[in-house]
Amino acid sequence: MTPVITWYEVLGVLPHASATEIKRGYDVKAALLSPRMLTGAPSTVVRAASRAQQILDAAWWALGDATRRASYDEAIGVRRPGEGLGREESVPSYPGWGPADFDFVAGRAGAVLMGGLMAVADFLAPHPAEHGRVTVPDVRGLFYKECLQIVGRHGFRVTAVRLTERPMPVDGLVVDQSPGPQAKARRDSVLTIQVWHPPHTSP
Numbered sequence: 001m002t003p004v005i006t007w008y009e010v011l012g013v014l015p016h017a018s019a020t021e022i023k024r025g026y027d028v029k030a031a032l033l034s035p036r037m038l039t040g041a042p043s044t045v046v047r048a049a050s051r052a053q054q055i056l057d058a059a060w061w062a063l064g065d066a067t068r069r070a071s072y073d074e075a076i077g078v079r080r081p082g083e084g085l086g087r088e089e090s091v092p093s094y095p096g097w098g099p100a101d102f103d104f105v106a107g108r109a110g111a112v113l114m115g116g117l118m119a120v121a122d123f124l125a126p127h128p129a130e131h132g133r134v135t136v137p138d139v140r141g142l143f144y145k146e147c148l149q150i151v152g153r154h155g156f157r158v159t160a161v162r163l164t165e166r167p168m169p170v171d172g173l174v175v176d177q178s179p180g181p182q183a184k185a186r187r188d189s190v191l192t193i194q195v196w197h198p199p200h201t202s203p
Contacts, residue, residue, distance in 0.1 A: 005150055006076060007059035012145065015078045019066070026060045029143060032170055037198040045163070045196045048175040051141030136191065138181030144172040144195050155187035160195050167197030 008015050011025035031037070033049045033056075041049070062072045073079035137154055139147040144160070151158050163175060172195035179185055 005146060005153075007062045007072065009146055009149060010055060010059040010142075011063065015073065019064075022060075022063050022069075026056060026064070029056055029171070032143075032173070032198060041196070044175050045173070048141045048173055048196070052143065052173055055141060133184040133186055136177075136179050136181060136183045136185050139174050139177055139191075139193065140181070142174050144174060144193075147174045147193060151191055156185070156189060156191040159190050159192045161192060162197070163194055164197040164199050166200040168200055170197060172197045 006015075008017065011022060011029065013021050013025040017025070030053065033053050038046055038049055061068070063069045070079065134154055136156070137150050139150055142150070148158060160172075162172070164172075174193050175196045176194040178192045185191075
């Protein structure tokens with residue numbers, strides 16, 4: 001399977017990160033999606049922020065509990081049964097799982113709670129090339145850094161349009177894109193994304 005993005009990358013941490021570092025990664029990104037940061041934001045930004053929160057919650061669900069994290073690590077090949085961490089390079093998440101497959105990630109109750117996780121995993125999934133073209137991934141609701149990773153792995157170049165006039169110096173949120181998700185485009189073509197940052201507030 002082509003590497004796309006792992007839950008570790010979603011939280012901006014490495015596979016050998018401590019539990020504290022994982023929680024910090026979640027908290028830093030979630031803080032950018034708080035109602036205070038979104039006050040006065042357009043509806044398109046609010047929708048992207050809601051999607052981003054679902055993605056963060058899915059990553060936290062998989063990695064925030066030691067047992068679920070160990071199962072996830074084994075599933076993606078970072079850790080093997082009875083061993084420590086394997087390799088530290090990026091490895092793919094596993095999009096396309098069905099509800100039964102989430103038992104080892106989140107337990108039965110977690111599978112119900114995280115029902116939207118399948119949709120999230122689907123839009124993170126790689127798609128095979130067709131006649132020299134590839135399917136454009138859906139990066140709306142991802143933070144800019146993770147968007148660059150996915151887009152680069154699909155072979156596209158990025159042009160970013162900043163939506164905030166006086167942005168805070170934090171990672172931006174991808175609100176929209178062109179071409180849109182599921183369109184076919186040639187590798188090395190340009191994907192234009194709209195990126196929102198929380199604005200600086202007046203002193």
